[in-house]
Amino acid sequence: NAGVTQTPKFQVLKTGQSMTLQCAQDMNHEYMSWYRQDPGMGLRLIHYSVGAGITDQGEVPNGYNVSRSTTEDFPLRLLSAAPSQTSVYFCASTIGGALGSYNSPLHFGNGTRLTVT
Amino acid sequence: RKEVEQDPGPFNVPEGATVAFNCTYSNSASQSFFWYRQDCRKEPKLLMSVYSSGNEDGRFTAQLNRASQYISLLIRDSKLSDSATYLCVVGYTGGFKTIFGAGTRLFVKA
Numbered sequence: 001n002a003g004v005t006q007t008p009k010f011q012v013l014k015t016g017q018s019m020t021l022q023c024a025q026d027m028n029h030e031y032m033s034w035y036r037q038d039p040g041m042g043l044r045l046i047h048y049s050v051g052a053g054i055t056d057q058g059e060v061p062n063g064y065n066v067s068r069s070t071t072e073d074f075p076l077r078l079l080s081a082a083p084s085q086t087s088v089y090f091c092a093s094t095i096g097g098a099l100g101s102y103n104s105p106l107h108f109g110n111g112t113r114l115t116v117t
Numbered sequence: 118r119k120e121v122e123q124d125p126g127p128f129n130v131p132e133g134a135t136v137a138f139n140c141t142y143s144n145s146a147s148q149s150f151f152w153y154r155q156d157c158r159k160e161p162k163l164l165m166s167v168y169s170s171g172n173e174d175g176r177f178t179a180q181l182n183r184a185s186q187y188i189s190l191l192i193r194d195s196k197l198s199d200s201a202t203y204l205c206v207v208g209y210t211g212g213f214k215t216i217f218g219a220g221t222r223l224f225v226k227a
Contacts (some may be wrong), residue, residue, distance in 0.1 A: 042219035090129055103149050103208060108160035
């Protein structure tokens with residue numbers, strides 16, 4: 001059982017480049033989300049989805065896009081990378097869609113460490 | 118003011134000590150409460166859910182005080198392997214989101 005799989009584990013980008021962080025889960029979870037973690041600030045929600053075809057913004061959505069064409073996949077796109085987007089990115093999922101999003105524990109991927117120079 | 122606040126620590130304790138972490142949250146509409154553990158450069162993992170009546174899991178005890186909007190985690194008989202960052206987490210009905218505190222760092226020393 002793979003759980004939540006994130007790729008790549010590490011990435012270095014130059015300012016202005018674009019890229020997609022991949023996230024896939026095999027637990028048939030309806031709810032998926034992306035967080036970024038910066039020192040001293042904890043995890044902050046970027047975007048989330050309560051089911052296929054439904055996405056919404058979290059606390060810090062600017063500079064990021066998401067889509068949810070299938071239940072399994074929830075890619076995060078950086079449109080034009082900036083040094084302020086240097087961070088560790090975590091994808092997470094849980095059961096139950098909207099209800100599960102706040103009521104059930106989150107399952108996290110291993111994270112993607114992104115550096116923008 | 119942050120929605121979920123924790124003392125960042127670090128807490129440095131000897132093996133066998135009892136240590137307590139506190140967390141406050143600002144939104145009275147909060148519905149669910151958790152403690153997660155995060156090891157250095159790893160993903161957060163659920164330690165335990167927190168229930169209104171308080172709950173215990175081995176050496177770990179969690180308490181919730183809704184009136185004071187306060188959550189606590191007590192670790193008894195600390196082990197070296199307890200060294201980690203402990204994240205206080207609150208779930209809200211509005212916006213379908215889960216908010217994380219910045220974490221409290223614990224070092225347990227021999």
